Amino acid sequence: MSEKKNVLRLDNITMQFGGVVAVDDLSMEVNEGEIVALIGPNGAGKTTAFNAITGVYEPTNGMVSFLGAPVVRNHPQGKMKKQYKGSNAEKFASDPVLNPTPDKLTALGMARTFQNIRLWKTQSVFDNVLIAKHMLRTSNFFSATFRGNRAEEEKQREEVLELLKIVGLEDVQHELATSLPYGKQRRLEIARALATKPKLLMLDEPAAGMNPQETDELTAFIGRIRSEFNMTILLIEHHMDLVMDISDRIYVIDFGKLIANGTPEVIQNDQRVIDAYLGVEDDA
Amino acid sequence: MIDKQATKRKNLISLIAVLAFLALVLALDQIIKPTSRMYMLLTVLQKGSVYALAAVSMNLLNGFTGLFSLGHAGFMLIGAYTYAIFSIPSDARDTVYQYFDAAVRISFPELLGNALGGFGTALGVLISVLLAGLVAAVFAYLIGLPVLRLKSDYLAIATLGFAEIIRAIFQWKKLGPVTNGSNLLKNFARCSTFKLELGGTTLSLSTFVPVLIATVCIAVIVLLVNSTYGRAFKAIRDDEVAAEAMGINLARHKMLSFCTSCFFAGVSGASMAMVLSIAQANNFKSAMTYEILLMVVLGGIGSISGSVIGAMLFISASEWWLRGLDSGTFLGINAPDVFRNGFRLVVFSIIIMIVVLFFRKGIMGDRELPEVLGNLLRRHASKPAVKEAQGNE
Ligand SMILES: Nc1ncnc2c1ncn2[C@@H]1O[C@H](COP(=O)(O)OP(=O)(O)OP(=O)(O)O)[C@@H](O)[C@H]1O
Ligand SMILES: [Mg+2]
Numbered sequence: 001m002s003e004k005k006n007v008l009r010l011d012n013i014t015m016q017f018g019g020v021v022a023v024d025d026l027s028m029e030v031n032e033g034e035i036v037a038l039i040g041p042n043g044a045g046k047t048t049a050f051n052a053i054t055g056v057y058e059p060t061n062g063m064v065s066f067l068g069a070p071v072v073r074n075h076p077q078g079k080m081k082k083q084y085k086g087s088n089a090e091k092f093a094s095d096p097v098l099n100p101t102p103d104k105l106t107a108l109g110m111a112r113t114f115q116n117i118r119l120w121k122t123q124s125v126f127d128n129v130l131i132a133k134h135m136l137r138t139s140n141f142f143s144a145t146f147r148g149n150r151a152e153e154e155k156q157r158e159e160v161l162e163l164l165k166i167v168g169l170e171d172v173q174h175e176l177a178t179s180l181p182y183g184k185q186r187r188l189e190i191a192r193a194l195a196t197k198p199k200l201l202m203l204d205e206p207a208a209g210m211n212p213q214e215t216d217e218l219t220a221f222i223g224r225i226r227s228e229f230n231m232t233i234l235l236i237e238h239h240m241d242l243v244m245d246i247s248d249r250i251y252v253i254d255f256g257k258l259i260a261n262g263t264p265e266v267i268q269n270d271q272r273v274i275d276a277y278l279g280v281e282d283d284a
Numbered sequence: 285m286i287d288k289q290a291t292k293r294k295n296l297i298s299l300i301a302v303l304a305f306l307a308l309v310l311a312l313d314q315i316i317k318p319t320s321r322m323y324m325l326l327t328v329l330q331k332g333s334v335y336a337l338a339a340v341s342m343n344l345l346n347g348f349t350g351l352f353s354l355g356h357a358g359f360m361l362i363g364a365y366t367y368a369i370f371s372i373p374s375d376a377r378d379t380v381y382q383y384f385d386a387a388v389r390i391s392f393p394e395l396l397g398n399a400l401g402g403f404g405t406a407l408g409v410l411i412s413v414l415l416a417g418l419v420a421a422v423f424a425y426l427i428g429l430p431v432l433r434l435k436s437d438y439l440a441i442a443t444l445g446f447a448e449i450i451r452a453i454f455q456w457k458k459l460g461p462v463t464n465g466s467n468l469l470k471n472f473a474r475c476s477t478f479k480l481e482l483g484g485t486t487l488s489l490s491t492f493v494p495v496l497i498a499t500v501c502i503a504v505i506v507l508l509v510n511s512t513y514g515r516a517f518k519a520i521r522d523d524e525v526a527a528e529a530m531g532i533n534l535a536r537h538k539m540l541s542f543c544t545s546c547f548f549a550g551v552s553g554a555s556m557a558m559v560l561s562i563a564q565a566n567n568f569k570s571a572m573t574y575e576i577l578l579m580v581v582l583g584g585i586g587s588i589s590g591s592v593i594g595a596m597l598f599i600s601a602s603e604w605w606l607r608g609l610d611s612g613t614f615l616g617i618n619a620p621d622v623f624r625n626g627f628r629l630v631v632f633s634i635i636i637m638i639v640v641l642f643f644r645k646g647i648m649g650d651r652e653l654p655e656v657l658g659n660l661l662r663r664h665a666s667k668p669a670v671k672e673a674q675g676n677e
Contacts, residue, residue, distance in 0.1 A: 112529055131515045134530075147511070
C-alpha cells in the first residue's frame, strides 16, 4: 500500500467546559480516500470533537491540522490555566493560537452535517443546496444584485440539479426542506455539504432515526459518495452494522478519552471496547 | 425550459405593472389640484412611498436576515439632514442658518443646475439622495463593527440607543453651523418645487418623484433579496450555525445587510425631507421606528409587497380614512363630543391590535403579491381556461 496523504490530523485535542472535560487529549488522523468512524457511548464527546474540529468550539488545548497545515490551535489561557484538568498543557503554549470561524474551515474544504438536522427550514430542497454554493461564488455584492453573475448562477444551478440527481432528491427539489421525511432530510444535509466541494466530509450520525432498510440504503449511499467524489469521510455513528461495513478504521472514545483504534476486526475483538460500548445494546 | 420562460413572463408582467403604476401616478399628479378633495390621495401616495421604502428596508434586516434593529428613525434622520444640507441653494442659506455661520457651502442641485440646466438639477438631487444613503450606511458600519459580533439582541439595544443619541447630537448647538442646531432646515430642493417643462406645458412632479425613488429602491431590494446574497441572508435568518458551517461568513454578511438596510433608510429619510419640505431632528423619535416596525408586521415579516401594503394602509388610515374621527364627523355621523382630538388614535390602536391578533403572520405572511395574485387568478380561471383551450384546437 502506498503512503496516503494526511487529510485531517488531531493532536492532543482537549475540550473542557467549566469543570467538565468533554474531549480529553484526543489524537487521531484521517487519510485521503479513507472512511474513518468515531464511535463511543452517548455523551462520550463525539459531537464535541466535531465542533472543536470545525470551529464551532474553540478547543481548550491541542491542534487540528488540515491537508498538512495547522488550522486550529490553542492552549489553556487566562482563567482556564488554573482550571485545566487535561494533559499536555505546555505542548502548544509557545505556538500562536489559531481560532478561525467555521466558514473559514469550510472554505478550506471541511464540510459537515449535524446530528440534530439543521436545514434552512423556509427554503426549498433546491435552495438549501444552492445556498451552500454561495461560498464558491466569484461575483461581488453589486454584480450579484444587478445580475452581472448570470453565467455563474446558471452554472451553480446546474451543479445543484446534478447533485440532487445523485442523492435521489430531484423529484422533491421544489418542496420545502422540512417537509421531507427524516431519511431524506439527512440525505439533503449530505448533499448540501457536498455542494461546498469539500475535501473532507464529516457526518454526525447520518443514520440516526432510520430503520434497518433505510440504514442499508445509506450505507450503500455513503460508499457511492466515496467512489464517485473520491471523498474522504469521517463519520460518527451508533449503527454498528453500518460502521463495521464501510469503515476502513475506527476510533473509539469513552468519557472523552480514546480507548481504542484500528480496523473493524480489531475493534470488534477489543475487550475494552466491548466492555465500554459494544457490550451494551444501544440504539439511540 | 418551461420554468425559465414562465419566470421571464412573470418578470415582464411585473415590469409592465410597475411602469403602468408610475404612469398613473404621473397622471394623478397633473389631474388632482391642491384644492381638490382628492388631494389627500396624493398626500397619502407621497408619505406612503416614503414609509413603504422605510418599511421594506427594515424588513430586509428584520425579516430577511433575522437581525433586529430599532434604529431606523436615527438613520432616516441622518439621511434627511444629509440631503437637506447639501441641497440648500446659496441665496437661501442665510435665512435658513439664521443663528449660525453655515459650514457647508455646496448645493448639488444648484451647482449642477447652473452647469447643466434642468437635467443638472435632477442629477444634483440624485447625488444628494445617494449621499444621504451613503452617510447613513457609514454610520451603520461604525455601529455594526463592535455590535454585530455580539448576540443579535444587542443590535436592537445599541441601535435604539444610537437613534436617541443621534437625535440629541443633531440638535447640539456646537454643530449648528452644519445641522442648524434645534432649528429646522428648509428651502432645500423639495417635492413642491419639482417641475418638468415639456414643450410649453409644465408637469408637476411633486408626487411622482418620491414614488419613483421608492419604486426604484424597492426594486433594487427585490433584486438583492433574490440574489445569491439574499439567499445567504435568509440562511442566516433560518439557521445561523448551519449558515456558518456552509461557508457563509456571518460577520461580513450581517454587515452587508445592515449597511444596505440603513442605506435605504437614509434614502427614505431624504425622501421624507423632500415631501415635508423640512428636516427637523425632533420628528425622528423612536415612535417613528415603532410605526415602521408595525407596518412591517402588518404586511408580513419577510414579504416585501407586504411591507408596501402595510405602509400604504397605515398611512391611508392615519392620514385620511380616520381623519374624521378627530374633527367631528365620521362616516356621515356628526358627533363632535365623541369624535374629537385624540379619538382617531384610540380607534387606530384598536384596529392595529385586531389586525395583529387575527392576522398573526401579517396580511401577506412571507409570500409576495405576484404569487398570491397568480394563485387567485389560476383558481378563478381554471374552468374557463379549459373551454378556451378546447376552442383553440
Ligand atoms: N456547550 C457545552 N457546554 C457544556 N457541556 C457540553 C457542551 N457541549 C457538550 N457538552 C457535554 O459534553 C459531553 C459530550 O457531549 P457530546 O454531545 O459531544 O456527546 P456525543 O458523544 O456526541 O453523544 P451522543 O452520542 O449522544 O450524540 C456531554 O456530557 C455534554 O453534556
Ligand atoms: Mg453527538
